[in-house]
Amino acid sequence: MKKSLHNPASVGAAVGGYTHGCQVAEGQRILFVSGQIPEAADGSIATDFEGQARQVWRNIEAVLQDAGMTLDNLVKVTTFLTDREQVPANRKVRNEVLGDRKVALTVMVATTLEARWLLEIEAIAMA
Structure with missing residues (x-):
């Protein structure tokens, strides 16, 4: 995948391992990954935030793989957290999963459809 990152000097630095723009x-093929919830294929849901976050990322990877893509193809990720206190744990898991990959990123605090879901993540990938 060919992409260009855009981080103009006239905008504050991108904090937390993301890029302001990704062109x-x-x-290229575009894949829109619907909001992934922390539910495993067997219907189980972890009770802790990190467990749920890791499951969401596994779900995203499965959708990408089904489309013949990997995490390297991600260009945009939007994360919906249910509590502002989850930000550090979310950043930790996201950084472990994405490593050095730079994507356009948005993190919001919102209410999820099911109260037991502590987060939901949607993504866009290109190949």
Whole structure:
């Protein structure tokens, strides 16, 4: 995948391992990953935030793999947390999963559809 990162000097530094803008080359395939919840294929849901976050990322990876893509193809990630206190744990898990990969990123505090879901993540990937 060919992409260009955009972090203009006229905008504050991107904090937390993301990029302000991510531009992809013309003619690439686009995959929109619906909001993934922390539910495993067997219906189980971890009770702790980190467990739920790791499951959400496993779900995202499974959708990407089904489309012939990997985490390297991600260009945009939007995370919905249910509590501002989850920000550090979310950042920890996200950084472990994404490593040095830079994506456009948004994190919001919101209410999820089910009270037991502590987060939901949607993504866009290009190949």
